[in-house]
Amino acid sequence: MTRAAILWGVGEKWSVDEVELADPGPGQVRVKIHATGLCHSDDHAVTGDMPTPLPLVGGHEGAGVVEAVGPGVSRVAVGDHVVLVFQPPCGHCRNCARGRSQLCMNASLQDYGASKPFRARGQEVAATGDLGTFADATVVSERCVIPIDKDVPFAAASLLGCAVTTGWGAAVYLAEIEPGDNVVVIGSGGVGVNSVQGAKNAGANMIVAVDTVELKRQKALEFGATHAVASVEEAQALLAEHTQGRMADAAILSVGVGDSSKLGGIIDLTGPAGTTVITSVSPFASTTVDMNLAMFTLTQKTLRGNVYGGVQVHRDIPRLIDLYRQGKLKLDELITQTYTLDQINDGYADMHAGKNLRGVIEF
Ligand SMILES: NC(=O)c1ccc[n+]([C@@H]2O[C@H](COP(=O)([O-])OP(=O)(O)OC[C@H]3O[C@@H](n4cnc5c(N)ncnc54)[C@H](O)[C@@H]3O)[C@@H](O)[C@H]2O)c1
Ligand SMILES: [Zn+2]
Ligand SMILES: [Zn+2]
Structure with missing residues (x-):
């Protein structure tokens, strides 16, 4: 059994519930989440500023370890450390071919609707950005994971999933x-x-x-x-x-x-x-x-x-890690407070109160 923070209705708080997580299907991987950032975008789902399917496992700024792979997965293997990415590039559509993979025309993972991995309270639950990183573990397309070196701390790496790349x-x-x-x-x-x-x-x-x-x-x-x-x-x-x-x-x-x-x-x-x-x-x-x-x-x-800072994730996530290693990009210093999954609503309250540069949930 896995736990995840779910938004059940607009204006409600995040509810940390037990969820069933499906096994990875063809082309999918299960990622054990180690850290996930509290991006303001997830809060737009809470306020209703941004319409979203509900119920929803939130979170799109995460890093973790691949713990299982489905049939046909070739990009990563069990044990790999990864950053999760939304808007995952297919690599061969018109926009990917033009160096605009952040606008990939196949990013919405057409096959995804048939295989939502999360279930809670007897129903299917959607996942932010097809990721759902406010969870102990998630199942995503192998297109949504970028391998990183194992010495990069998970909390720092998680922010490469959105805040750093976008800004x-x-x-x-x-x-x-x-x-x-x-x-x-x-x-x-x-x-x-x-x-x-x-x-x-x-x-x-x-x-x-x-x-x-x-x-x-x-x-x-x-x-x-x-x-x-x-x-x-x-x-x-x-x-x-x-x-x-x-x-x-x-x-x-x-x-x-x-x-x-x-x-x-x-x-x-x-x-x-x-x-x-x-x-x-x-x-x-x-x-x-x-x-x-x-x-x-x-x-x-x-x-x-x-959209996503116009970055090309396969080029730019390694590039940003290089800058981090050379001391030209601060990542650790972005994190002003860490929380447990159960403290997610405190983390968002602190964001609203202006107390954090970035709050991060560590698992
Ligand atoms: N376009 C994208 O791909 C993308 C990706 C990630 C986030 N976002 C969006 O970017 C925005 C920022 O996200 P974040 O996670 O950094 O949020 P945040 O809450 O961490 O930061 C927002 C900052 O704005 C400041 N602020 C608020 N009102 C202000 C005002 N009137 N004048 C000056 N400063 C003000 C706050 O004090 C805070 O420091 C959100 O709207 C988020 O949804 C967009
Ligand atoms: Zn974000
Ligand atoms: Zn594409």
């Missing part, structure tokens, strides 16, 4: 930061602080972190920000002063919940030809934005979405 890639691949660029990151939490690290790796000049919480501003400075302020207005004034009005080359929005009514103010932090990357998930029901479209046109700006 770092937002800066390096989606904002396309170049040496000397000025960058502003709005919302420097678990994901945003990795955009700060990505901007630093890309050779940015000014890296301005905006966060309402003092701890996050302090951490942002430790992770490579050159300035940390509490509001978009302060960032506006700071950039205007230090760039002779050229403003930021890139703005990256990574607050916990996107607010489309504030988009115009974020885009205004960038100068001509500037790029704004929206990492934050906004309520799905919100469909209007407020911005000066004429000025957007006449300053030739770019507004870009973000």
Whole structure:
């Protein structure tokens, strides 16, 4: 018997229940989860901002050990240490072939619906991102696991499943930061602080972190920000002063919940030809934005979405581990508190209270 944190209804707390876990079928592997991060995205399922099938085993930011493989599995073997990935690339669709595997056209694992591995209280239970890492163990497609070296700590590795990849890639691949660029990151939490690290790796000049919480501003400075302020207005004034009005080359929005009514103010932090990357998930029901479209046109700006930081997981997870080994990417320092699975609701309460850079459940 396995235990998992399940969301049974919108607005409810995570419920840690006993679950039945199916054996791995063809092409599937069973992974014993050792660590899983408490990403804000799972909370969008709780608040209902992001519609999701229910009941749901949450969690999409995990690392663990392969403990069983189904027929035909060739990518990993029992005993391998792995990072789990959502949006798993097939490797041969149009988007994978174009280096956009984060948008793989076969990522939704068509065969998955027939073989949901979790059952609880007598019914099938869905799994976030086809992963469900808020569980002692899960069964996933072999496409969803990337082997890693055994000396990488599980808690650090788990964050390569989402926070680090999404934030770092937002800066390096989606904002396309170049040496000397000025960058502003709005919302420097678990994901945003990795955009700060990505901007630093890309050779940015000014890296301005905006966060309402003092701890996050302090951490942002430790992770490579050159300035940390509490509001978009302060960032506006700071950039205007230090760039002779050229403003930021890139703005990256990574607050916990996107607010489309504030988009115009974020885009205004960038100068001509500037790029704004929206990492934050906004309520799905919100469909209007407020911005000066004429000025957007006449300053030739770019507004870009973000799926998984635009990373190619098979290239970038090993790349990020290399940077970690060289001391150029902080992973262990991202984890400000660890929890047991039973403490998951405390972990999310701490996230909302601004107490954590990243909370991680260790099993
Ligand atoms: N696009 C993707 O692929 C992807 C992947 C992962 C997460 N996300 C989204 O990224 C967002 C951030 O996730 P996270 O796990 O880092 O969340 P988090 O809660 O750890 O961090 C959010 C940060 O924003 C700060 N903040 C909130 N309101 C603010 C405001 N008005 N001004 C300045 N700062 C503010 C908070 O203090 C916090 O530090 C979420 O919306 C999440 O769903 C998207
Ligand atoms: Zn996430
Ligand atoms: Zn593909």
